[in-house]
Amino acid sequence: MTTAPPTTTDEAPGPPAAAKSAWGTLRPLVLRLHFYAGVLVAPFLLVAALTGLLYAASFQAEKIVYDHELTVPVGERELPVSEQVAAARAAHPEGTVAAVRPSPEADATTRVMLSGIPGVDPDHTLAVFVDPYTGKVRGALEQYGSSGALPLRTWIDEFHRDLHLGEPGRLYSEFAASWLWVIAGGGLVLWFSRRRALRTVRGTGGRRRTLGLHGGVGAWAAAGFVLLSATGLTWSAHAGANIGELRTALGQETPSVSAAAGEHAGHDAAGAAGGDAAHGAGLDKVLAAARAEGLGDPVEIVPPADAQSAYVVRQIQRSWPEKQDSAAVDPATGEVTDVLRFADYPVLAKLTRWGIDLHTGSLFGPVNQIVLMALALSLILLILWGYRMWWQRGRGSAFGRPVPRGAWQQVPPYVLVPLLALIAVLGYFVPLLGIPLAVFLAVDVVLGEIAHRRGRRTYASGTTVR
Secondary structure (H helix, E strand, O other): OOEEOOOOOOOOOOOHHHOHHHHHHHHHHHHHHHHHHHHHHHHHHHHHHHHHHHHHHHHHHHHOOOHHEOOOOOOOOOHHHHHHHHHHHOOOOOOEEEEEOOOOOOEEEEEEEEEOOOOOOOOOOOEEEEEEOOHHHEEEEEEOOOOOEEEHHHHHHHHHHOOOOOHHHHHHHHHHHHHHHHHHHHHHHHHHHOOHHOOOOOOOHHHHHHHHHHHHHHHHHHHHHHHHHHHHHHHOHHHHHHHHHHHHOOOOOOOOOEEEEEOOOOHHHHHOOOOOOOOOHHHHHHHOOOOOOOOOOEEEEEEOOOOOEEEEEEEOOOOOOOEEEEEEEEOOOOOEEEEEEEHOOHHHHHHHHHHHHHHHHHHHHHHHHHHHHHHHHHHHHHHHHHHHHHHHHHHHHOOOOOOOOHHHHHOHHHHHHHHHHHHHHHHHOOOOHHHHHHHHHHHHHHHHHHHOOOEEEEOOOOOOOO
């Protein structure tokens, strides 16, 4: 006995399989993948969107919350950097100087970062904020990362990245990033494959209106979602490691300036390690040498790691146009021993740097952050609309009736085989996409076999065979 359940316009089966195009056979498969991925991955995406929304807003919030530490009244003349560091060390003699960020603007403080401070996370530093005009210490805050995140932004950043669960928690964000581009791309393809009349929202109601809102907003935001997914995977735990290995194999890893000191290392420069400006060339001469090489503000000065190493002065501007040049300066003589220009970075290294800064909202400043917040809000709405469609798709007591299985059986081998090969490659490089997909397929096959043994199987064409 064969029965055909009622179908809505957007789900109606197409022509017989023999008459279908390659896309006609693929569409049910994409629809089923989009449906199940959306239902199962959406909770993780919702958390990522909410925490990402908070992070995008944290840049401006940080400026407000820590205004006293970050800004000072503009004075007449700045003190030498060495005197500012001495003032910070007088207030906080514990630990060692890990880096110094001279005041980048007229009304900004100088940051002296100290490592090895009791009570401070070993991966963080204690940033001491010094008035560059008076040498007065305006406060000290724990700082994290190359972007100089202070406690508020650090807390939100870690919440977004791993829910404050450490390395195991990073799996959630990588799982969300691994599937976001799949869901967004599948939804975009499905939306534009529909007849134009079915995309009308005005004057419609029920599930069709929800579908129109879901598809319309998703189509506009899809490119942003794909970009967020790709850039998020760049520094994820597993896919990021694979991407790093691939870049290394292609000779596209991020270069670094040579920090080896000159022939005088180990003599007059011995006392310069740790940022002590009382020996060797000193911080002021080192900074002047870097300025002469064209390294303008903002910069960070990293003291020599040992008696055989040089100072490293690097630009840290992540907003467009980026400033990422760096120079090594001999601590004994104050002479520049090596210079690395961002313009000389390999292509993939540049793209990685831009991608990460775009993802974190640094590349284009407030505009970048507003766009990220808009994307996060869009994703939240899409998830809510998606679940609403799932509810509306139910028939009677059949809450959330799923898309029928068996769609892959209608795909011709000349399409299915290359598709499976592509999925295998992607699954290898993005394991939190490949492993869950394999599990989903295995469960789907088992459920289909159970249904078959019970004498009932529903096919993608919408028919039920008993």
